[in-house]
Amino acid sequence: MKGAAAKMSNETATATEQPKSAVNFDVKDEDLPEFRDMKFEDINELHLDHPGANDPVYRKRRDYIASLAKKFRETGEITDVEYNDEEQNIWRIVANRLEEIHTRRASKFYLQAKKDLGISNDRIPQLSEMNRRLKELSNFRLAPIEGLVETRGFLSWLSYRTMLSTQYIRHHSRPEYTPEPDIVHESIGHIPMFTNRNFADFSQFIGHGACVATDEELEELGKLYWFTVEFGLIEEDGEIKAYGAGLLSSYGELENAFTDNVERRPFDLKQVINTAYDYSKMQPLLYVIPSYEFLKDETRRYIESF
Numbered sequence: 001m002k003g004a005a006a007k008m009s010n011e012t013a014t015a016t017e018q019p020k021s022a023v024n025f026d027v028k029d030e031d032l033p034e035f036r037d038m039k040f041e042d043i044n045e046l047h048l049d050h051p052g053a054n055d056p057v058y059r060k061r062r063d064y065i066a067s068l069a070k071k072f073r074e075t076g077e078i079t080d081v082e083y084n085d086e087e088q089n090i091w092r093i094v095a096n097r098l099e100e101i102h103t104r105r106a107s108k109f110y111l112q113a114k115k116d117l118g119i120s121n122d123r124i125p126q127l128s129e130m131n132r133r134l135k136e137l138s139n140f141r142l143a144p145i146e147g148l149v150e151t152r153g154f155l156s157w158l159s160y161r162t163m164l165s166t167q168y169i170r171h172h173s174r175p176e177y178t179p180e181p182d183i184v185h186e187s188i189g190h191i192p193m194f195t196n197r198n199f200a201d202f203s204q205f206i207g208h209g210a211c212v213a214t215d216e217e218l219e220e221l222g223k224l225y226w227f228t229v230e231f232g233l234i235e236e237d238g239e240i241k242a243y244g245a246g247l248l249s250s251y252g253e254l255e256n257a258f259t260d261n262v263e264r265r266p267f268d269l270k271q272v273i274n275t276a277y278d279y280s281k282m283q284p285l286l287y288v289i290p291s292y293e294f295l296k297d298e299t300r301r302y303i304e305s306f
C-alpha cells in the first residue's frame with residue numbers, strides 16, 4: 001500500500017494527506033489504506049436506551065455480528081451474515097412498510113437505485129453483494145464497522161469512496177426504531193444513494209474536507225452531512241422528495257417531513273453549516289436541493305475554501 005496507508009498505521013483511521021480538490025475520482029484498490037489501519041477509538045457500544053440493551057440474547061447476537069466487522073479489518077474480506085428468521089422478519093416488516101411511503105415520498109433516483117442494487121423486501125441484503133454492484137456503478141465501496149465511530153474518522157473514509165456500514169439489525173420489540181445505525185438504516189437509507197455519481201462525488205468531497213478540516217470546520221461538515229446525507233430533500237419535477245437516509249429509513253421522520261410541522265427551505269450552504277439540530281427530536285427544519293449536481297458543486301467550492 002502506498003502514500004496515506006503508510007502514514008496511517010499506528011494512528012487513528014483518519015485518512016490524512018488527501019488533496020483538497022481531487023479531479024480524479026477513481027480510487028483504485030491499491031490506493032486504499034489498509035483496512036487493518038482503521039484503528040478507531042471509542043466505537044460506541046450498545047446504549048442503555050437501546051431497546052435490546054436488557055436482552056442478553058440480542059446483545060450476544062449483536063456482539064457476534066460486530067465481531068465479523070472486526071474480522072474484516074484483519075482480512076479485508078466482508079463476511080456475509082447468516083441472518084436468522086427473527087431478523088429476516090424484522091426486515092420484512094420494516095421494508096414493506098417503508099416501501100409504501102417511498103413510492104410517494106422518495107426521490108425517483110433512489111427508487112431506481114434500490115432496484116439496481118437488487119434490494120428486496122424479502123430478505124436482508126448482504127454488504128458483499130451491494131458492494132460489488134456499487135463498485136460497478138459508481139466506484140463506491142462498503143466496509144463493515146461494528147458501531148458508531150467519531151465524526152472525523154467516519155467522514156474521512158468517504159474521501160476513499162468508502163462508507164462504513166453496520167451489519168446487525170435493530171431489536172424485534174421496536175421494528176420502527178433504532179437509536180444506532182443498523183442494516184436497515186444503511187441499506188434502505190444510505191447505500192442506494194451512493195450509486196448516484198454526483199452524490200458519490202459529493203460524499204467524497206465531504207471526506208476530503210474531513211481530512212483537512214479544523215475542529216470548527218468539522219462541526220460545519222457534520223451539519224452539512226446531517227441536512228443532506230441524513231435528512232436531505234430534493235425538488236424533482238416540481239415536487240419535493242426525500243433522499244436523506246434518516247428520512248428514508250424511518251416511517252415517522254419520512255411522513256413528518258411532508259407535514260406542516262416542518263419548514264422546508266431552499267438549500268443554502270452557508271445557512272446549513274450554521275444551523276444547529278437535535279438528533280433526538282423530529283426534525284422541524286429541512287433543506288431542499290435543486291439537484292444532486294448542485295449539491296456536489298456547492299460542496300466542492302466550500303471545501304476548497306478550507
Ligand SMILES: [Fe+2]
Nearest residue numbers: 181230245246
Ligand atoms: Fe446514517
